[in-house]
Amino acid sequence: MTAMTAMALPPRRVVIFDVGGVVAESPIVAIRLFCQQRQLADLNRFLFSSSAWHRLERAQMAFRDFPEAALKECQERGVQDGINLGLEGWRELLQIIRGVANLRPVMLQAIQRLRQHGFVVAALTNNFAEAKDPSAAAALARFRSLFDHFIESSASKMRKPETGFYQLALDTIGCKAHEAIFLDDIGKNLKPAAAMGIHTILVENNHPEQYLEALEKLQGLVNLQLTDLAAKL
Structure with a gap:
């Protein structure tokens, strides 16, 4: 055009x-439901401000590297529910986000x-x-x-x-x-x-x-x- x-x-x-x-x-709804099922605070707020998430969306990080980066950022920022989710939990959450299509x-x-x-x-x-x-x-x-x-x-x-x-x-x-x-x-x-x-x-x-x-x-x-x-x- x-x-x-x-x-x-x-x-x-x-x-x-x-x-x-x-x-x-x-995907916001899917994330919220995932957290509710695990009795965690809604992690959407963390993701909105997460540098790891932002790098993922700019293709500055490999998809497979995000769970570890997200967990590390939660530890650095003191996001307890993200810490409690653990590495496997972050991997599961990312697959859920990935599947919302x-x-x-x-x-x-x-x-x-x-x-x-x-x-x-x-x-x-x-x-x-x-x-x-x-x-x-x-x-x-x-x-x-x-x-x-x-x-x-x-x-x-x-x-x-x-x-x-x-x-x-x-x-x-x-x-x-x-x-x-x-x-x-x-x-x-x-x-x-x-x-x-x-x-x-x-x-x-x-x-x-x-x-x-x-x-x-x-x-x-x-x-x-x-x-x-x-x-x-």
Whole structure:
């Protein structure tokens, strides 16, 4: 997409989706449930500020090295529940995070309809770089093809909520901030985008279908029925 094309787009003709917690089920919820089952405090708070986690998302650390690095960081910071989890527990938790990839059909339908009606659709995600078998690689390629642009932390060495990551997205898409709508399930990730002039929508996941409220807001902004559930939203 050229800059000239982007300039021709009416306001808010670009929609940027986070993946986990928006297009797919939330890893945050999976982590919270994992901790509850083991009577541990929610480790999401630790992960949000963990330097090891941030390095993993920037592909500055091998996937296999994260559990040991996370445990060491917990020991250094005095995060007792992370210490109590132990090395094997961290390995188990990472596998659970890795396995949270259940896509939400309603969101996939919304993406398809946006593109059919001329919207530019992008993904902006904090993710991991890891070796995949051929079948997994093929599935990932199919998923990426749903979007016009797929911008990821593991490839760019930047991550949300770094301002440069959002600017990279705008530059890659070829649009201005005021032309874009961004959906994410973490408020901290939305603040820098909003400060840049991007219209933001918080996707909440406190109960299984709460994310549909964000989809309703998106439908109002784009003035388009995005799913067959629209009449119920």
